[in-house]
Amino acid sequence: LGVMPTNGPEAVDEWLQVTALDPETAVELGDRPTVPLREAATRHLDITRVTPELLRFVQKQSGSAELAKLLRPGNKIELQQWLYGRQAMDVIAEYPFKAPWDEWKDLLGRLRPRLYSISSSPKTNPREVQLTVSVVRYEFEGRSRAGVCSSFLADHSKGVDIPIFVQRNEHFRPPAPETDMIMVGPGTGIAPFRGFLHDRREAGHTGRNWLFFGGQRSEADYLYRDEIESMHADGFLTELGLAFSRDQRQKIYVQDRMREHGAQVWKWLQNGAHFYVCGDAGRMAKDVDAALREVVQAHGRLDRDAAAAYVEQMAADKRYVRDVY
Known part of the structure:
Protein backbone atom coordinates (compact mmCIF):
# COMPACT_ATOMS: atom_id res chain seq x y z
CA LEU A 1 0.00 0.00 0.00
CA VAL A 166 -2.38 -0.12 -4.09
CA GLN A 167 0.94 -1.03 -5.67
CA ARG A 168 0.62 -4.41 -7.36
CA ASN A 169 3.32 -7.02 -6.82
CA GLU A 170 2.68 -9.73 -9.37
CA HIS A 171 4.88 -12.44 -7.88
CA PHE A 172 4.80 -11.79 -4.13
CA ARG A 173 1.58 -13.61 -3.27
CA PRO A 174 0.52 -16.90 -1.69
CA PRO A 175 1.18 -20.03 -3.79
CA ALA A 176 -1.39 -22.44 -5.22
CA PRO A 177 -3.84 -23.89 -2.65
CA GLU A 178 -2.07 -27.22 -2.23
CA THR A 179 1.49 -25.85 -2.30
CA ASP A 180 3.59 -25.55 0.86
CA MET A 181 5.14 -22.18 1.74
CA ILE A 182 8.10 -21.18 3.90
CA MET A 183 8.07 -17.55 5.09
CA VAL A 184 11.04 -15.67 6.59
CA GLY A 185 9.99 -12.32 8.00
CA PRO A 186 11.58 -10.97 11.19
CA GLY A 187 10.34 -7.69 12.64
CA THR A 188 7.84 -5.85 10.45
CA GLY A 189 8.75 -8.34 7.73
CA ILE A 190 5.92 -10.38 9.26
CA ALA A 191 3.43 -8.04 7.56
CA PRO A 192 2.75 -9.76 4.23
CA PHE A 193 2.91 -13.22 5.78
CA ARG A 194 0.16 -12.38 8.23
CA GLY A 195 -1.86 -11.39 5.16
CA PHE A 196 -0.86 -14.60 3.38
CA LEU A 197 -1.94 -16.73 6.32
CA HIS A 198 -5.28 -14.95 6.66
CA ASP A 199 -5.83 -15.33 2.92
CA ARG A 200 -5.01 -19.04 2.85
CA ARG A 201 -7.15 -19.80 5.88
CA GLU A 202 -10.19 -18.00 4.47
CA ALA A 203 -9.72 -19.69 1.08
CA GLY A 204 -9.32 -23.16 2.61
CA HIS A 205 -5.83 -23.82 1.23
CA THR A 206 -4.41 -27.20 2.16
CA GLY A 207 -0.70 -26.46 1.65
CA ARG A 208 1.48 -26.46 4.75
CA ASN A 209 2.77 -23.19 6.24
CA TRP A 210 6.11 -22.56 7.96
CA LEU A 211 7.01 -19.20 9.49
CA PHE A 212 10.45 -18.06 10.63
CA PHE A 213 10.00 -14.93 12.73
CA GLY A 214 11.96 -12.99 15.31
CA GLY A 215 13.25 -9.73 16.67
CA GLN A 216 15.48 -8.57 19.49
CA ARG A 217 13.35 -9.45 22.53
CA SER A 218 10.22 -11.59 22.66
CA GLU A 219 8.67 -9.44 25.38
CA ALA A 220 8.65 -6.33 23.18
CA ASP A 221 9.06 -7.58 19.61
CA TYR A 222 6.81 -10.63 19.28
CA LEU A 223 4.29 -9.00 16.92
CA TYR A 224 0.88 -10.71 16.64
CA ARG A 225 1.97 -13.22 19.28
CA ASP A 226 -1.51 -14.47 20.23
CA GLU A 227 -2.53 -14.82 16.61
CA ILE A 228 0.62 -16.66 15.55
CA GLU A 229 0.57 -19.04 18.49
CA SER A 230 -3.13 -19.75 17.98
CA MET A 231 -2.50 -20.64 14.32
CA HIS A 232 0.40 -22.85 15.39
CA ALA A 233 -1.60 -24.53 18.14
CA ASP A 234 -4.45 -25.50 15.82
CA GLY A 235 -2.06 -26.77 13.15
CA PHE A 236 -2.79 -24.25 10.42
CA LEU A 237 0.71 -22.83 10.92
CA THR A 238 2.45 -26.17 10.56
CA GLU A 239 5.90 -25.08 11.71
CA LEU A 240 7.08 -22.01 13.67
CA GLY A 241 10.73 -21.03 14.03
CA LEU A 242 11.30 -18.18 16.49
CA ALA A 243 14.57 -16.27 16.90
CA PHE A 244 14.80 -13.46 19.45
CA SER A 245 18.42 -12.44 19.32
CA ARG A 246 18.74 -10.77 22.74
CA ASP A 247 16.74 -13.24 24.83
CA GLN A 248 19.89 -15.29 25.54
CA ARG A 249 23.62 -14.68 25.74
CA GLN A 250 24.31 -16.03 22.25
CA LYS A 251 22.55 -14.08 19.50
CA ILE A 252 20.19 -16.21 17.44
CA TYR A 253 18.68 -15.06 14.15
CA VAL A 254 16.15 -16.48 11.71
CA GLN A 255 18.91 -17.79 9.44
CA ASP A 256 20.28 -19.77 12.40
CA ARG A 257 16.87 -21.41 12.87
CA MET A 258 16.84 -22.26 9.15
CA ARG A 259 20.18 -24.03 9.49
CA GLU A 260 19.02 -25.88 12.64
CA HIS A 261 16.07 -27.28 10.69
CA GLY A 262 17.92 -27.58 7.41
CA ALA A 263 17.00 -31.21 6.71
CA GLN A 264 13.30 -30.44 7.06
CA VAL A 265 13.58 -27.22 5.03
CA TRP A 266 15.20 -29.25 2.25
CA LYS A 267 12.38 -31.82 2.32
CA TRP A 268 9.81 -29.05 1.99
CA LEU A 269 11.71 -27.53 -0.93
CA GLN A 270 11.95 -30.91 -2.63
CA ASN A 271 8.20 -31.19 -2.16
CA GLY A 272 7.76 -27.97 -4.14
CA ALA A 273 7.48 -25.44 -1.32
CA HIS A 274 7.68 -21.74 -2.19
CA PHE A 275 10.21 -19.72 -0.19
CA TYR A 276 9.46 -16.09 0.73
CA VAL A 277 11.58 -13.41 2.42
CA CYS A 278 10.43 -10.00 3.62
CA GLY A 279 12.32 -7.31 5.52
CA ASP A 280 15.72 -5.66 5.67
CA ALA A 281 17.68 -5.92 2.42
CA GLY A 282 20.95 -4.70 3.91
CA ARG A 283 21.79 -7.66 6.14
CA MET A 284 18.89 -10.00 6.92
CA ALA A 285 17.96 -10.88 3.33
CA LYS A 286 21.61 -11.48 2.42
CA ASP A 287 22.13 -13.70 5.48
CA VAL A 288 18.95 -15.65 4.76
CA ASP A 289 20.01 -16.14 1.13
CA ALA A 290 23.39 -17.46 2.28
CA ALA A 291 21.69 -19.81 4.76
CA LEU A 292 19.30 -21.09 2.08
CA ARG A 293 22.22 -21.92 -0.19
CA GLU A 294 24.01 -23.68 2.69
CA VAL A 295 20.90 -25.74 3.47
CA VAL A 296 20.49 -26.76 -0.18
CA GLN A 297 24.17 -27.64 -0.48
CA ALA A 298 24.39 -29.60 2.78
CA HIS A 299 21.13 -31.49 2.71
CA GLY A 300 20.85 -31.83 -1.07
CA ARG A 301 24.43 -33.15 -1.07
CA LEU A 302 25.36 -30.74 -3.84
CA ASP A 303 28.54 -28.84 -4.51
CA ARG A 304 28.52 -25.06 -4.18
CA ASP A 305 27.82 -24.36 -7.86
CA ALA A 306 25.01 -26.90 -8.06
CA ALA A 307 23.41 -25.48 -4.90
CA ALA A 308 23.61 -21.97 -6.36
CA ALA A 309 22.03 -23.23 -9.59
CA TYR A 310 19.20 -24.87 -7.59
CA VAL A 311 18.43 -21.63 -5.73
CA GLU A 312 18.64 -19.58 -8.93
CA GLN A 313 16.22 -21.99 -10.62
CA MET A 314 13.83 -21.55 -7.66
CA ALA A 315 13.96 -17.80 -8.27
CA ALA A 316 13.42 -18.24 -12.01
CA ASP A 317 10.40 -20.43 -11.29
CA LYS A 318 9.05 -17.77 -8.89
CA ARG A 319 9.39 -20.21 -5.98
CA TYR A 320 11.94 -17.99 -4.23
CA VAL A 321 10.56 -14.48 -3.95
CA ARG A 322 11.71 -11.51 -1.86
CA ASP A 323 10.09 -8.26 -0.77
CA VAL A 324 13.01 -6.39 0.78
CA TYR A 325 13.80 -2.78 1.52
Whole structure:
Protein backbone atom coordinates (compact mmCIF):
# COMPACT_ATOMS: atom_id res chain seq x y z
CA LEU A 1 0.00 0.00 0.00
CA GLY A 2 1.37 3.40 -0.97
CA VAL A 3 0.88 6.03 1.74
CA MET A 4 1.42 9.74 1.09
CA PRO A 5 2.63 11.42 4.31
CA THR A 6 3.19 15.03 5.29
CA ASN A 7 6.23 16.36 7.14
CA GLY A 8 5.66 16.92 10.85
CA PRO A 9 5.29 20.51 12.09
CA GLU A 10 8.40 20.23 14.28
CA ALA A 11 10.51 19.15 11.30
CA VAL A 12 9.10 21.95 9.14
CA ASP A 13 9.76 24.57 11.83
CA GLU A 14 13.33 23.38 12.28
CA TRP A 15 14.00 23.29 8.54
CA LEU A 16 12.67 26.82 8.11
CA GLN A 17 14.83 27.96 11.02
CA VAL A 18 18.12 26.47 9.77
CA THR A 19 17.56 27.60 6.18
CA ALA A 20 16.47 31.10 7.34
CA LEU A 21 13.83 31.10 4.61
CA ASP A 22 10.62 33.11 4.87
CA PRO A 23 7.71 30.70 5.46
CA GLU A 24 5.40 33.00 3.52
CA THR A 25 7.48 32.91 0.33
CA ALA A 26 5.26 32.04 -2.64
CA VAL A 27 6.23 28.66 -4.06
CA GLU A 28 5.28 27.32 -7.49
CA LEU A 29 5.30 23.55 -7.82
CA GLY A 30 4.68 22.99 -11.50
CA ASP A 31 1.31 21.26 -11.69
CA ARG A 32 0.06 22.64 -8.37
CA PRO A 33 -1.27 26.06 -7.31
CA THR A 34 1.15 28.55 -5.76
CA VAL A 35 1.36 28.06 -1.98
CA PRO A 36 3.34 29.55 0.92
CA LEU A 37 6.69 27.88 1.57
CA ARG A 38 5.51 26.50 4.93
CA GLU A 39 2.69 24.61 3.22
CA ALA A 40 4.98 23.43 0.44
CA ALA A 41 7.51 22.18 3.02
CA THR A 42 4.74 20.39 4.90
CA ARG A 43 2.86 18.76 2.06
CA HIS A 44 5.02 18.64 -1.04
CA LEU A 45 8.79 18.91 -0.47
CA ASP A 46 11.28 16.35 0.79
CA ILE A 47 13.02 18.45 3.44
CA THR A 48 14.67 15.71 5.53
CA ARG A 49 16.58 13.55 3.05
CA VAL A 50 20.27 14.19 2.56
CA THR A 51 21.09 13.97 -1.16
CA PRO A 52 24.43 14.35 -2.96
CA GLU A 53 23.02 17.55 -4.48
CA LEU A 54 22.26 18.96 -1.02
CA LEU A 55 25.74 18.11 0.24
CA ARG A 56 27.41 19.82 -2.73
CA PHE A 57 25.14 22.86 -2.31
CA VAL A 58 25.90 23.17 1.41
CA GLN A 59 29.63 22.80 0.76
CA LYS A 60 29.60 25.44 -1.96
CA GLN A 61 27.56 27.89 0.12
CA SER A 62 29.49 27.37 3.36
CA GLY A 63 32.95 26.87 1.86
CA SER A 64 33.58 24.05 4.35
CA ALA A 65 36.95 22.32 3.82
CA GLU A 66 35.79 19.42 6.04
CA LEU A 67 32.72 18.74 3.90
CA ALA A 68 34.76 19.12 0.71
CA LYS A 69 37.09 16.41 2.01
CA LEU A 70 34.19 14.09 2.85
CA LEU A 71 32.79 14.54 -0.67
CA ARG A 72 35.95 13.34 -2.39
CA PRO A 73 35.37 10.10 -4.36
CA GLY A 74 37.79 8.12 -2.20
CA ASN A 75 36.01 8.98 1.06
CA LYS A 76 32.68 7.22 0.51
CA ILE A 77 32.92 5.08 3.65
CA GLU A 78 33.83 8.07 5.81
CA LEU A 79 30.95 10.03 4.29
CA GLN A 80 28.49 7.20 5.01
CA GLN A 81 29.65 7.02 8.61
CA TRP A 82 29.36 10.79 9.00
CA LEU A 83 25.86 10.83 7.49
CA TYR A 84 24.52 8.08 9.77
CA GLY A 85 21.56 9.49 11.71
CA ARG A 86 21.78 12.92 10.10
CA GLN A 87 18.82 14.54 8.39
CA ALA A 88 19.07 17.53 6.08
CA MET A 89 18.50 19.95 8.98
CA ASP A 90 21.55 18.55 10.77
CA VAL A 91 23.80 19.07 7.77
CA ILE A 92 22.58 22.64 7.18
CA ALA A 93 22.89 23.51 10.88
CA GLU A 94 26.45 22.18 11.02
CA TYR A 95 27.54 24.38 8.11
CA PRO A 96 25.23 27.40 8.37
CA PHE A 97 24.71 29.81 5.49
CA LYS A 98 21.95 31.89 3.94
CA ALA A 99 20.70 31.49 0.39
CA PRO A 100 17.56 32.83 -1.30
CA TRP A 101 14.65 30.54 -2.17
CA ASP A 102 15.53 30.77 -5.87
CA GLU A 103 18.71 28.82 -5.14
CA TRP A 104 16.89 26.20 -3.06
CA LYS A 105 13.89 25.54 -5.30
CA ASP A 106 15.56 23.25 -7.83
CA LEU A 107 17.47 21.40 -5.11
CA LEU A 108 14.53 19.94 -3.19
CA GLY A 109 12.79 16.85 -4.46
CA ARG A 110 9.11 16.08 -4.05
CA LEU A 111 7.86 14.27 -0.99
CA ARG A 112 7.25 10.70 -2.13
CA PRO A 113 4.80 8.06 -0.96
CA ARG A 114 6.08 5.23 1.19
CA LEU A 115 5.23 1.63 0.32
CA TYR A 116 4.17 -0.78 3.07
CA SER A 117 3.42 -4.48 2.79
CA ILE A 118 -0.27 -5.13 3.45
CA SER A 119 -0.68 -7.29 6.55
CA SER A 120 -4.32 -8.26 6.09
CA SER A 121 -6.44 -10.10 3.54
CA PRO A 122 -9.47 -8.71 1.69
CA LYS A 123 -11.01 -12.15 2.15
CA THR A 124 -11.10 -11.47 5.91
CA ASN A 125 -12.27 -7.86 5.70
CA PRO A 126 -12.89 -6.43 2.21
CA ARG A 127 -13.36 -2.88 3.53
CA GLU A 128 -10.18 -2.59 5.58
CA VAL A 129 -6.45 -2.59 4.90
CA GLN A 130 -4.05 -3.21 7.78
CA LEU A 131 -0.36 -2.26 7.94
CA THR A 132 2.43 -3.19 10.35
CA VAL A 133 4.53 -0.08 10.92
CA SER A 134 7.54 0.36 13.17
CA VAL A 135 7.81 4.02 14.16
CA VAL A 136 11.32 5.35 13.57
CA ARG A 137 12.37 7.64 16.42
CA TYR A 138 15.87 8.43 17.64
CA GLU A 139 18.07 11.17 19.06
CA PHE A 140 20.84 12.79 17.08
CA GLU A 141 23.15 15.00 19.13
CA GLY A 142 20.33 15.84 21.50
CA ARG A 143 17.74 16.53 18.81
CA SER A 144 14.70 14.35 18.22
CA ARG A 145 14.52 12.70 14.82
CA ALA A 146 11.80 10.57 13.26
CA GLY A 147 10.93 8.73 10.09
CA VAL A 148 8.70 10.88 7.89
CA CYS A 149 5.86 8.45 7.18
CA SER A 150 6.00 6.27 10.28
CA SER A 151 5.84 9.31 12.58
CA PHE A 152 3.11 10.82 10.39
CA LEU A 153 0.97 7.70 10.81
CA ALA A 154 1.70 7.55 14.55
CA ASP A 155 1.37 11.23 15.44
CA HIS A 156 -0.45 13.24 12.78
CA SER A 157 -2.85 10.99 10.88
CA LYS A 158 -5.88 10.95 13.20
CA GLY A 159 -8.88 12.56 11.50
CA VAL A 160 -6.88 13.24 8.33
CA ASP A 161 -7.73 12.01 4.85
CA ILE A 162 -4.57 10.17 3.78
CA PRO A 163 -3.91 9.62 0.07
CA ILE A 164 -3.26 5.91 -0.51
CA PHE A 165 -2.97 3.57 -3.49
CA VAL A 166 -2.38 -0.12 -4.09
CA GLN A 167 0.94 -1.03 -5.67
CA ARG A 168 0.62 -4.41 -7.36
CA ASN A 169 3.32 -7.02 -6.82
CA GLU A 170 2.68 -9.73 -9.37
CA HIS A 171 4.88 -12.44 -7.88
CA PHE A 172 4.80 -11.79 -4.13
CA ARG A 173 1.58 -13.61 -3.27
CA PRO A 174 0.52 -16.90 -1.69
CA PRO A 175 1.18 -20.03 -3.79
CA ALA A 176 -1.39 -22.44 -5.22
CA PRO A 177 -3.84 -23.89 -2.65
CA GLU A 178 -2.07 -27.22 -2.23
CA THR A 179 1.49 -25.85 -2.30
CA ASP A 180 3.59 -25.55 0.86
CA MET A 181 5.14 -22.18 1.74
CA ILE A 182 8.10 -21.18 3.90
CA MET A 183 8.07 -17.55 5.09
CA VAL A 184 11.04 -15.67 6.59
CA GLY A 185 9.99 -12.32 8.00
CA PRO A 186 11.58 -10.97 11.19
CA GLY A 187 10.34 -7.69 12.64
CA THR A 188 7.84 -5.85 10.45
CA GLY A 189 8.75 -8.34 7.73
CA ILE A 190 5.92 -10.38 9.26
CA ALA A 191 3.43 -8.04 7.56
CA PRO A 192 2.75 -9.76 4.23
CA PHE A 193 2.91 -13.22 5.78
CA ARG A 194 0.16 -12.38 8.23
CA GLY A 195 -1.86 -11.39 5.16
CA PHE A 196 -0.86 -14.60 3.38
CA LEU A 197 -1.94 -16.73 6.32
CA HIS A 198 -5.28 -14.95 6.66
CA ASP A 199 -5.83 -15.33 2.92
CA ARG A 200 -5.01 -19.04 2.85
CA ARG A 201 -7.15 -19.80 5.88
CA GLU A 202 -10.19 -18.00 4.47
CA ALA A 203 -9.72 -19.69 1.08
CA GLY A 204 -9.32 -23.16 2.61
CA HIS A 205 -5.83 -23.82 1.23
CA THR A 206 -4.41 -27.20 2.16
CA GLY A 207 -0.70 -26.46 1.65
CA ARG A 208 1.48 -26.46 4.75
CA ASN A 209 2.77 -23.19 6.24
CA TRP A 210 6.11 -22.56 7.96
CA LEU A 211 7.01 -19.20 9.49
CA PHE A 212 10.45 -18.06 10.63
CA PHE A 213 10.00 -14.93 12.73
CA GLY A 214 11.96 -12.99 15.31
CA GLY A 215 13.25 -9.73 16.67
CA GLN A 216 15.48 -8.57 19.49
CA ARG A 217 13.35 -9.45 22.53
CA SER A 218 10.22 -11.59 22.66
CA GLU A 219 8.67 -9.44 25.38
CA ALA A 220 8.65 -6.33 23.18
CA ASP A 221 9.06 -7.58 19.61
CA TYR A 222 6.81 -10.63 19.28
CA LEU A 223 4.29 -9.00 16.92
CA TYR A 224 0.88 -10.71 16.64
CA ARG A 225 1.97 -13.22 19.28
CA ASP A 226 -1.51 -14.47 20.23
CA GLU A 227 -2.53 -14.82 16.61
CA ILE A 228 0.62 -16.66 15.55
CA GLU A 229 0.57 -19.04 18.49
CA SER A 230 -3.13 -19.75 17.98
CA MET A 231 -2.50 -20.64 14.32
CA HIS A 232 0.40 -22.85 15.39
CA ALA A 233 -1.60 -24.53 18.14
CA ASP A 234 -4.45 -25.50 15.82
CA GLY A 235 -2.06 -26.77 13.15
CA PHE A 236 -2.79 -24.25 10.42
CA LEU A 237 0.71 -22.83 10.92
CA THR A 238 2.45 -26.17 10.56
CA GLU A 239 5.90 -25.08 11.71
CA LEU A 240 7.08 -22.01 13.67
CA GLY A 241 10.73 -21.03 14.03
CA LEU A 242 11.30 -18.18 16.49
CA ALA A 243 14.57 -16.27 16.90
CA PHE A 244 14.80 -13.46 19.45
CA SER A 245 18.42 -12.44 19.32
CA ARG A 246 18.74 -10.77 22.74
CA ASP A 247 16.74 -13.24 24.83
CA GLN A 248 19.89 -15.29 25.54
CA ARG A 249 23.62 -14.68 25.74
CA GLN A 250 24.31 -16.03 22.25
CA LYS A 251 22.55 -14.08 19.50
CA ILE A 252 20.19 -16.21 17.44
CA TYR A 253 18.68 -15.06 14.15
CA VAL A 254 16.15 -16.48 11.71
CA GLN A 255 18.91 -17.79 9.44
CA ASP A 256 20.28 -19.77 12.40
CA ARG A 257 16.87 -21.41 12.87
CA MET A 258 16.84 -22.26 9.15
CA ARG A 259 20.18 -24.03 9.49
CA GLU A 260 19.02 -25.88 12.64
CA HIS A 261 16.07 -27.28 10.69
CA GLY A 262 17.92 -27.58 7.41
CA ALA A 263 17.00 -31.21 6.71
CA GLN A 264 13.30 -30.44 7.06
CA VAL A 265 13.58 -27.22 5.03
CA TRP A 266 15.20 -29.25 2.25
CA LYS A 267 12.38 -31.82 2.32
CA TRP A 268 9.81 -29.05 1.99
CA LEU A 269 11.71 -27.53 -0.93
CA GLN A 270 11.95 -30.91 -2.63
CA ASN A 271 8.20 -31.19 -2.16
CA GLY A 272 7.76 -27.97 -4.14
CA ALA A 273 7.48 -25.44 -1.32
CA HIS A 274 7.68 -21.74 -2.19
CA PHE A 275 10.21 -19.72 -0.19
CA TYR A 276 9.46 -16.09 0.73
CA VAL A 277 11.58 -13.41 2.42
CA CYS A 278 10.43 -10.00 3.62
CA GLY A 279 12.32 -7.31 5.52
CA ASP A 280 15.72 -5.66 5.67
CA ALA A 281 17.68 -5.92 2.42
CA GLY A 282 20.95 -4.70 3.91
CA ARG A 283 21.79 -7.66 6.14
CA MET A 284 18.89 -10.00 6.92
CA ALA A 285 17.96 -10.88 3.33
CA LYS A 286 21.61 -11.48 2.42
CA ASP A 287 22.13 -13.70 5.48
CA VAL A 288 18.95 -15.65 4.76
CA ASP A 289 20.01 -16.14 1.13
CA ALA A 290 23.39 -17.46 2.28
CA ALA A 291 21.69 -19.81 4.76
CA LEU A 292 19.30 -21.09 2.08
CA ARG A 293 22.22 -21.92 -0.19
CA GLU A 294 24.01 -23.68 2.69
CA VAL A 295 20.90 -25.74 3.47
CA VAL A 296 20.49 -26.76 -0.18
CA GLN A 297 24.17 -27.64 -0.48
CA ALA A 298 24.39 -29.60 2.78
CA HIS A 299 21.13 -31.49 2.71
CA GLY A 300 20.85 -31.83 -1.07
CA ARG A 301 24.43 -33.15 -1.07
CA LEU A 302 25.36 -30.74 -3.84
CA ASP A 303 28.54 -28.84 -4.51
CA ARG A 304 28.52 -25.06 -4.18
CA ASP A 305 27.82 -24.36 -7.86
CA ALA A 306 25.01 -26.90 -8.06
CA ALA A 307 23.41 -25.48 -4.90
CA ALA A 308 23.61 -21.97 -6.36
CA ALA A 309 22.03 -23.23 -9.59
CA TYR A 310 19.20 -24.87 -7.59
CA VAL A 311 18.43 -21.63 -5.73
CA GLU A 312 18.64 -19.58 -8.93
CA GLN A 313 16.22 -21.99 -10.62
CA MET A 314 13.83 -21.55 -7.66
CA ALA A 315 13.96 -17.80 -8.27
CA ALA A 316 13.42 -18.24 -12.01
CA ASP A 317 10.40 -20.43 -11.29
CA LYS A 318 9.05 -17.77 -8.89
CA ARG A 319 9.39 -20.21 -5.98
CA TYR A 320 11.94 -17.99 -4.23
CA VAL A 321 10.56 -14.48 -3.95
CA ARG A 322 11.71 -11.51 -1.86
CA ASP A 323 10.09 -8.26 -0.77
CA VAL A 324 13.01 -6.39 0.78
CA TYR A 325 13.80 -2.78 1.52
